[in-house]
Amino acid sequence: MHTIVVGSGIAGLSAALTAAQSGAQVTLIERASEGEHGGNTRYTEAYLRMKSMDEVADDFVDHFMANAGGYTDPAIEQEMVRAYEDWSPLARSQSVVDPEMLGAFADHAGPTLRWLEAAGLRFDFLPTAFITTTTTRLLPVGGGLAMVEVLTGACKAAGVEFRFETTARGLITRDGRVCGLETSAGPIAADSVILACGGFEGNPEMLARYVGAQAINLRPVARGGHYNKGEGIRMALDIGAAPNGDFGSYHAEPIDPRSGLAEPAIFTFPYGILVNREGLRFTDEAPGTVDAHYENVTRRIFEQRGGIAWLILDARIDDVPNWQKGSRTDQPPVKADSIAALAAALGLPADRLSETLARYNAACGTGAFRPLERDGLATTGLTPPKSNWARPIDRAPFMAWPVISANVFTFGGLKVDRHARVIDQDGRPIPGLYAAGETMGIYYRTYTGSTSVLRGAVFGRQAALHATGLAPS
Secondary structure (H helix, E strand, O other): OOEEEEOOOOOHHHHHHHHHHHHOOOOOOOOOEEEEEHHHHHHOOOOOOOOOOEEEOOOHHHHHHHHOOOOHHHHHHEEEEEEEHHOHHHOOOOOOOOOHHHHHHHHHHHHHHHHHHHOOEEEEEOOOOOOOOOOEEEEOOOOOHHHHHHHHHHHHHHOEEEOOOOOOEEEEEEEEEEEEEEEEOEEOOOOOOEOOOOOOOOHHHHHHHHOOOOHHEEEEHHEEEEHHHHHHHHHHHHHOOOOEOEEEOEEEEEOOOOOOOOOOOEEOOOHHHOOOOOOEEEEOOOOEEEEEEEEHHHHHOOOOOOHEEEEEHHHHHOOOOOOHHHHHOOOOOOOEEOHHHHHHHHOOHHHHHHHHHHHHHHOOOOOOOOOOOOOOOOOOOOOOOOOOOOOOOOOOOOEEEEEEEEEEEEEEEOOOOOOEEEOOOOOOOOEEEEEEEEOOOOOOOOOOOOOOHHHHHHHHHHHHHHHEEEEEE
């Protein structure tokens, strides 16, 4: 049995190693060169929404279901309460997070981490970049880079053939079954193909088509995202695969555009104010803990002219313990001893910025400031409000960081079932075709944080188990 895996991030490597351990001949196709492979996984710290090695976080399922799609037809939702074999083709192909797939995700998360542990990875509850949090997160020791290096070595030891600097071009089908892959180096025949080659955050044409013209102001959060050009999604849609996930959206993260680091995130904005090019506030900077709300705030930054804002803080930031961990950039802030001088350095209208700060300062409360928890220290009579940690910004030196929205990964992808089989528009699995990781679509509206790497590992493994006949139909 021959299995082709496309992509060498956590999804592809999990699929390749599982298939090889199951006795299959495995060829892994990767457009990057060796040493630069691994996609987004290579550059992420790989947060995992788990409360232990064996259990997902308490809010795991609830958060997904609260963001499961658009306004789903209630009659179709009622079908999804029944056993999967009783669903209509319409329900099976529906663009939603369905309970069948989500149940498999939660059920297999713990066993998948134990399998990764057996492969040589270690996990621990390590510090994160979030100063305030609402959920539990486990991390692999060494981050995503360790995942790529350990699993690449294990794959090679298990006999996986890596073809680097090779690009997937299209699926080969015969009698409705996927039986191979067209590549930049020629066709390859196979019994199954597992697409684990990312989303389309590295493809400006697809971004403009789905996300809109404003996407020109986006950039991938790390170098690995530039390799994700959407071919896996496109080639599957071309043979009738059902789409899933929010094609017009993506996982947003606030970063410093001056930095060339992977993920130069700015998570300190709840303690200051955000202003746009007009020198105006435009959002509540602190609706709650930063881990739960940074994406929504970042989307508001993306909506501003030029897709950029500036975080303004003052000397009071030193009252926040270890605040520097929330500023991942390698670039220093712009500093000034007055608001007028800061405005000049930023190229913002000084009178407007001064007026914005005066209104904000006057609206700040006088309650207790508790930087490590939601403190309810809110503004009064200000639009937009600031709901927590609202203190005047009036102590020099004043500091500012530019902030844009990075595109961590795109939400739109392919519909899959609990075995990661790609589903067609008629609700049927496409024989021989699987998808995992970013290539499968499961996110809508708001990202369920710290689940993407987990998604890749779980469904990469499930795809390979089914493709090699070790999972039930």
